[in-house]
Amino acid sequence: KRQKKSIAGQLRDRLPEDILGILTLAGKLADEDGFEVFAVGGFVRDILLRQPNFDIDLVAEGDGIAFAYKLAGVLGGRVKAHHKFKTAVIILPNGQRIDVATARLEYYEYPAALPVVELSSIKMDLYRRDFTINALAVHLNPGRFGLLEDFFGAQRDIKDKIIRVLHSLSFVEDPTRILRAIRFEQRFEFRIGGQTERLIRNAVQMTFFQKLSGTRIFHELRLIFDERNALRCLRRMDSFALLTHIHPNLTLDDKLIKYLEELESVRNWYRLLYEEPAAQSWIVYLLGLCGHLPPEELVQIAGNLGFTERQRHDFLALRERTGQALGKLINWSQSGEPLSGLYFILHELPVEGVLLLMAKSTRDQVKKAISVYLTRLRHIKLEIGGADLRIIGLEPGPAYGRILREVLAARIDGKAECRGDQLALAESLAGHIPDIKTKKPQNTATPPS
Numbered sequence: 001k002r003q004k005k006s007i008a009g010q011l012r013d014r015l016p017e018d019i020l021g022i023l024t025l026a027g028k029l030a031d032e033d034g035f036e037v038f039a040v041g042g043f044v045r046d047i048l049l050r051q052p053n054f055d056i057d058l059v060a061e062g063d064g065i066a067f068a069y070k071l072a073g074v075l076g077g078r079v080k081a082h083h084k085f086k087t088a089v090i091i092l093p094n095g096q097r098i099d100v101a102t103a104r105l106e107y108y109e110y111p112a113a114l115p116v117v118e119l120s121s122i123k124m125d126l127y128r129r130d131f132t133i134n135a136l137a138v139h140l141n142p143g144r145f146g147l148l149e150d151f152f153g154a155q156r157d158i159k160d161k162i163i164r165v166l167h168s169l170s171f172v173e174d175p176t177r178i179l180r181a182i183r184f185e186q187r188f189e190f191r192i193g194g195q196t197e198r199l200i201r202n203a204v205q206m207t208f209f210q211k212l213s214g215t216r217i218f219h220e221l222r223l224i225f226d227e228r229n230a231l232r233c234l235r236r237m238d239s240f241a242l243l244t245h246i247h248p249n250l251t252l253d254d255k256l257i258k259y260l261e262e263l264e265s266v267r268n269w270y271r272l273l274y275e276e277p278a279a280q281s282w283i284v285y286l287l288g289l290c291g292h293l294p295p296e297e298l299v300q301i302a303g304n305l306g307f308t309e310r311q312r313h314d315f316l317a318l319r320e321r322t323g324q325a326l327g328k329l330i331n332w333s334q335s336g337e338p339l340s341g342l343y344f345i346l347h348e349l350p351v352e353g354v355l356l357l358m359a360k361s362t363r364d365q366v367k368k369a370i371s372v373y374l375t376r377l378r379h380i381k382l383e384i385g386g387a388d389l390r391i392i393g394l395e396p397g398p399a400y401g402r403i404l405r406e407v408l409a410a411r412i413d414g415k416a417e418c419r420g421d422q423l424a425l426a427e428s429l430a431g432h433i434p435d436i437k438t439k440k441p442q443n444t445a446t447p448p449s
C-alpha cells in the first residue's frame with residue numbers, strides 16, 4: 001500500500017496559531033478516548049489550494065457530540081448539538097465555529113449479496129459528500145497528525161483542476177450540488193468533468209433541479225452572488241438552461257451580459273474599498289439580471305425563489321426607486337448642476353441601488369461622479385446642527401431642515417467647508433426666510449428671568 005502523504009508541514013505553515021492549536025487539541029482528546037478524529041471538507045481542500053478558510057469541519061470516528069462537549073469544555077466554548085444527526089457546532093468566545101460530525105458504520109446498509117468490504121467509517125462519511133475535492137480528510141491524532149486520507153483521487157483532481165462527483169446519483173440525492181459544482185468550478189477556475197457534466201444535464205432533464213424548493217435554490221444563488229466571479233457562474237447556469245427554471249424569461253443576451261460585467265466590476269470595486277460587504281450582492285445581481293422585466297414577472301421571480309416578505313418588499317421597492325433615480329440622474333447629468341444635486345438623488349437610495357445606477361451609467365463622467373459620491377460625499381457631515389441654529393436665535397421648526405440642507409449642499413459643493421462659514425451661511429439663509437428669526441441670539445445659557 002502506498003504511503004499516505006503528510007500535510008503536517010502545510011498545516012503548520014498556513015494556519016494561524018489558534019486554529020492549529022484547536023486541531024492539535026482535538027487530536028489529543030480523541031486519542032485519549034481511543035478513536036480517530038479528522039479535519040475534512042472545504043477546510044482541507046483549501047489548505048491544498050492555499051486559500052484562506054478557517055471554518056473547521058471535524059469528523060470523529062466515535063461519539064461526535066460527547067467529543068464536541070469535551071473539546072468545547074477545554075476551549076471555553078458553547079455547544080449546539082443536533083442529536084438526530086449526531087452532529088454539533090462549537091462556538092468559541094471569539095466567534096470561531098467548529099463543526100463536529102460523527103462517522104459511524106451502522107448508518108450504511110448494503111444488499112446482502114455484495115461482497116463484504118472493509119470500509120473505515122471515515123471513508124463512508126467522505127463517500128456521501130459532493131465532490132472529490134471536498135472529500136479529503138486529514139488525521140489529527142498525535143502520531144498521525146497531518147496524514148492525508150484520499151480515497152477518491154482528490155489530490156489528482158485538484159492537480160488536474162477538475163470538479164468530479166463521487167458517484168452517479170450525487171445530483172439526484174441533492175440537486176443543490178448542481179449549483180455548488182458551478183460555484184466551485186468558477187471560484188477555483190476548475191472544470192466540471194465530462195461525466196459529471198453529463199450527470200448534471202441528466203438531472204436537469206429529469207427535472208430534479210426543478211423539484212428543489214425556491215428557498216433552497218435562492219440559498220445557493222446567494223452563495224453564488226457572493227462569489228467574486230458570480231457572473232461567470234450565471235453564464236454557466238445559463239449554459240445548463242438553469243436560469244429559465246427560475247423564470248422562463250430569464251436569459252442572458254450580449255447586452256445584458258455587458259451590463260452585468262459592468263455591475264460585477266462595480267460591485268467588486270466597492271467590495272475592495274469596504275472590506276465588509278456592506279452591500280447585499282443578491283439584490284444587486286438579481287435586479288441587474290431581471291430589473292428590465294415587467295413588475296408582475298419580478299413578483300413571480302420573488303415567489304419562485306421563496307423570498308420572505310421582507311426580501312420581496314426590498315427587491316420590488318429598490319427596482320422602483322432606482323428606476324426613478326435613474327431619470328433624475330439623467331436630468332442632473334444634462335443640467336450641469338453641481339455635485340450636491342447628485343448627492344440628494346443618491347442619498348435616498350441604499351448602497352445596492354447606487355451600485356446599480358453606477359453600472360447603468362454609460363457616461364464616464366456620471367460614473368466618476370457616483371464613485372465620488374460613494375467614496376466621499378455620502379460620508380460628509382456638517383460641522384453645525386440644530387443646536388447651533390438655536391444658539392444663533394432661530395426658532396425651531398421646519399425651516400431647520402431646509403436651512404441645514406442648503407448648508408449641506410454648499411458644503412458638498414466646496415462653498416462652506418468650515419464651521420464658521422456654515423454658521424454664516426445658515427444665518428444669511430435665515431435672513432431670507434420671513435418670520436423665522438424671532439428670538440434673541442443666545443450665546444450662553446438662557447439667564448433666569
Ligand code: CTP
Pocket residue numbers: 040041042043053055057128129130131134135174176177180
Ligand atoms: N457537502 C456536500 N453536499 C452539499 C453541501 C455540503 O457534500 N450539498 C459537504 C462537502 O464535503 C463540503 C462540506 O459538506 O465540503 C461542508 O459544506 P460547506 O460548508 O457548504 O462547503 P465548503 O466546501 O466549506 O464551501 P465554502 O468554501 O463555500 O464554504
